[in-house]
Amino acid sequence: MDLGLKGKKAFVGGSSRGLGFATARILAEEGCQVVLNGRDSEKLAQAVSKISSDTGEKAFSVVGDAADPDQPKKLIQEAAGILGGLDLIVTNTGGPPAGEFESFDEKTWQRAIDLAFMSHVRIINNALPYLKESSHASVVTVTSYSVKQPIPNLVLSNSIRSATIGLTKTLALELGSEGIRFNSILPGWTETERVVEIMQHKAEVNKSTVEEEIKKITAASPLGRMGTPDEIGRAAVFLLSPAASYITGVMLTVDGGMYKGTM
Numbered sequence: 001m002d003l004g005l006k007g008k009k010a011f012v013g014g015s016s017r018g019l020g021f022a023t024a025r026i027l028a029e030e031g032c033q034v035v036l037n038g039r040d041s042e043k044l045a046q047a048v049s050k051i052s053s054d055t056g057e058k059a060f061s062v063v064g065d066a067a068d069p070d071q072p073k074k075l076i077q078e079a080a081g082i083l084g085g086l087d088l089i090v091t092n093t094g095g096p097p098a099g100e101f102e103s104f105d106e107k108t109w110q111r112a113i114d115l116a117f118m119s120h121v122r123i124i125n126n127a128l129p130y131l132k133e134s135s136h137a138s139v140v141t142v143t144s145y146s147v148k149q150p151i152p153n154l155v156l157s158n159s160i161r162s163a164t165i166g167l168t169k170t171l172a173l174e175l176g177s178e179g180i181r182f183n184s185i186l187p188g189w190t191e192t193e194r195v196v197e198i199m200q201h202k203a204e205v206n207k208s209t210v211e212e213e214i215k216k217i218t219a220a221s222p223l224g225r226m227g228t229p230d231e232i233g234r235a236a237v238f239l240l241s242p243a244a245s246y247i248t249g250v251m252l253t254v255d256g257g258m259y260k261g262t263m
């Protein structure tokens with residue numbers, strides 16, 4: 001099946017590593033022109049060069065913190081300037097800190113809201129004029145399966161990401177008539193660098209191994225393992241692509257069956 005992505009212009013947030021990087025690399029493999037984003041210019045330069053050498057497509061980057069209220073406008077304008085427009089947007093950043101309800105003060109909640117919710121609002125808001133000019137506009141927000149089944153010790157993520165789901169569905173309803181599709185990817189546990197770091201920390205605390213910690217988490221998974229970044233990236237790229245032209249307002253859980261509900 002041809003996904004129809006050749007020549008499409010894409011901005012992928014939080015893409016110097018992890019799920020964002022995998023999504024950007026697969027988009028480039030499909031012939032898209034991709035602009036990556038992250039806060040660290042050196043890490044971004046390495047990611048851009050890896051994508052270019054892996055895929056033969058020239059990739060680009062814009063540096064900036066998507067959680068900073070003033071940055072998304074600059075990031076999107078720069079990305080659109082580099083590519084001469086935008087067709088595809090992936091809103092993604094790192095996650096808010098782990099912890100239980102009583103461990104967070106008001107300031108931490110506000111920072112987490114800027115990171116895990118307002119970054120999506122601001123990126124999409126600034127990208128809309130370009131998306132309205134595109135004949136194949138599509139947006140994927142990256143959230144988490146925790147909006148369906150809260151994950152212990154992640155109260156910030158469990159709470160705030162639900163707002164991004166509400167945003168994604170509302171935009172699908174409001175802007176479908178403009179030909180812009182909005183969907184969300186809800187990843188389950190996926191073996192990115194960040195998750196490996198978390199498992200290393202757990203192993204130190206519990207005096208166990210990374211493999212043992214991963215086994216504990218994946219015991220509840222029908223597939224018995226974590227996902228790979230590419231497995232999340234391929235789902236996101238399909239939703240972004242013209243091959244998914246009749247899919248909008250969908251919250252796609254990509255978690256190896258970890259979520260046990262039927263809806």
Ligand SMILES: NC(=O)c1ccc[n+]([C@@H]2O[C@H](COP(=O)([O-])OP(=O)(O)OC[C@H]3O[C@@H](n4cnc5c(N)ncnc54)[C@H](OP(=O)(O)O)[C@@H]3O)[C@@H](O)[C@H]2O)c1
Nearest residue numbers: 014016017018019038039040066094095144189190192194
């Ligand atoms: N991996 C999983 O199992 C999983 C499951 C469910 C949901 N998620 C969520 O999916 C998202 C991606 O996860 P991941 O595992 O790929 O994370 P990751 O490995 O930490 O990668 C995050 C990427 O985003 C960039 N980034 C972080 N904060 C940013 C900001 N404020 N502005 C711009 N770029 C930023 C990072 O680069 P810099 O740090 O250099 O900026 C990095 O490139 C996170 O929100 C995570 O909570 C992950």
